[in-house]
Amino acid sequence: MQLKRAVITGFGTVSPLGSDVIEMQAGFEASRSAVQLMEGWDAYKGLRSLIAAPAISLDASSIPRQSRRSMGPMSIYSVQAAQQALAGSALPVGLLTSGRVGCVIGSTMGGTRSINEIYENMASHKDLSQLTSMKFFQCMSHTAALNVSQHFGINGVVMATSAACASGLQAIGSAYDLIRLGTQDAVLCGGAEELFPTVTGAFDILFATSTKYNDRPQLTPRPFDADRDGLVCGEGAGILVVEEYEHARARGARIYAEIIGYHTCASGQHVSHSSKESLAASMRGALASARIDAGAVDYINAHATATLQGDKEEAEAIRDIFGDKVPVSSLKGYMGHTLGASGAIELVASLLMMQAGRIYPTKNLERVADDCQGIWHVQKQLERQVNVIIKNAFALGGLTASLVVKSPD
Amino acid sequence: MTKEEVISKTNEVFEKSFEIAPERLKPEAHIFNDLGLDSLDIVDLVVGLQQKFAVTIRDDERVRNIRTLGDVYDFIYLLGQEGSVGGSPSK
Secondary structure, three states: OOOOEEEEEEEEEOOOOOOHHHHHHHHHHOOOOOOOOOHHHHHOOOOOEEEOOOOOOOHHHHHOHHHHHOOHHHHHEEEEEEHHHHHHHEEEEEEHHHOOOEEEEEEOOOOOHHHHHHHHHHHHOOOOOOOOHHHHHOOOOOHHHHHHHHHHOOOOOOOOOOOHHHHHHHHHHHHHHHHHOOOOOEEEEEEEEEHHHHHHHHHHHOOOOOOOOOOOOHHHHOEEOOOOEEEEEEEEEEEEEEEEEHHHHHHHHHEEEEEEEEEEOOOOOOOOOOOOOHHHHHHHHHHHHHHOOHHOOEEOOOOOOOHOOOOOOOHHHHHHOOOOOOEEEHHHHHHOOOOHHHHHHHHHHHHHHHHEEEOOOOOOHHHHHHHHHHEEEOOOOOOOOOOOEEEEEEEOOEEEEEEEEEEOO | OOOOHHHHHHHHHHHHOOOHHHHHHOOOOOOOOOOOHHHHHHHHHHHHHHHHHHHOOOOOOHHHHHOOOHHHHHHHHHHHOOOOOOOOOOO
């Protein structure tokens, strides 16, 4: 069976750096940090990381109430990012309702704010009578996928990946497979996440958050840095239009990049620890899938969240495969870790670098840690033609995902 | 509670929960056909009214007969007459 080719014909983001892709790119250009002290978080006993990177989004009132009523913040971010992606792709509106367009959007755990509101009624008051009909729709694992598909009338394959911080990249990988197999002509895909103290708290309990910079939030997270002390949670959504190559060509669509390889796997070893073996297996699998050697890669967009253990393992895995020959940077220092959205938002950022011929450096990386040496860390903006990119995303559970994209022919 | 108070508070529920402009809130307005609510909205209307008037009406069979905004006013006013408004649930 001849697999079809999958290309990216549109993308959009709502991120901590801005309500669209242009604002996000301006944030990278200005080396701006979106990390800030979160008002009211000090009320949570035991929460030590009081900082986060909230999304900047437009007023949602332009979304009709009948659509919006089932949306929590992450679904609103997703719809707004999808609007950008669809506008950029110029995908015919009629196609959305043809059954040939799908929607795959992942997140860590659905709408955390609504989940918390339900808990407050159920656990504190043992009272169901105050729950509105939409609360469950706002918190389901596939809330973003269902809301985007409902809002745009998409009636093809609709599903949600749920692999914590690899959810967004797994969603794009799944879309890639749907296109390659000929199941769909186009898929809106990506990841979404919303901030809430319980989310940061989940990592804080594991000693994985940044806790030493509450008074200097813009200096953290610090991927690969000697003074890194953990991740900072962010939120937002990244949505891409992945389309079958001939379909895109036939309608004269602009092609931003082609997805040429993807792999996802797990360590099978530990519920929380990253392992360099599974990280390397993910990247090697993606390269094999793309039928290219490591030397063909021009840039690695690292997952690197600034945890002590994760950054070390990723640096070692990259070193084992690429040595110090390929530029590497992480974008967490600008936007925090947008968790289930990160793979998609950062892939879009990587496409911007491909377009601009410019690699954005790892913000807050001032002194490379001893345990992260041996790879080409980009510490200053680097003017460089980028044709082939590998994007990594890793997650609790030892899950890993890597996607390879190349510039259009 | 006076009928005027019932109307005012009920309208607040429709404005807040369903974003309906005050000028559209006429007693004769059909809550499905004119105000655009659907079956899921009725769940939220019940929750909104329960919170606003401190009543429990979810299992009250009379809710099923409501068609217009005026029906809502009359139902809530009747609950008040029965002494159900303000904490004592209706049957």
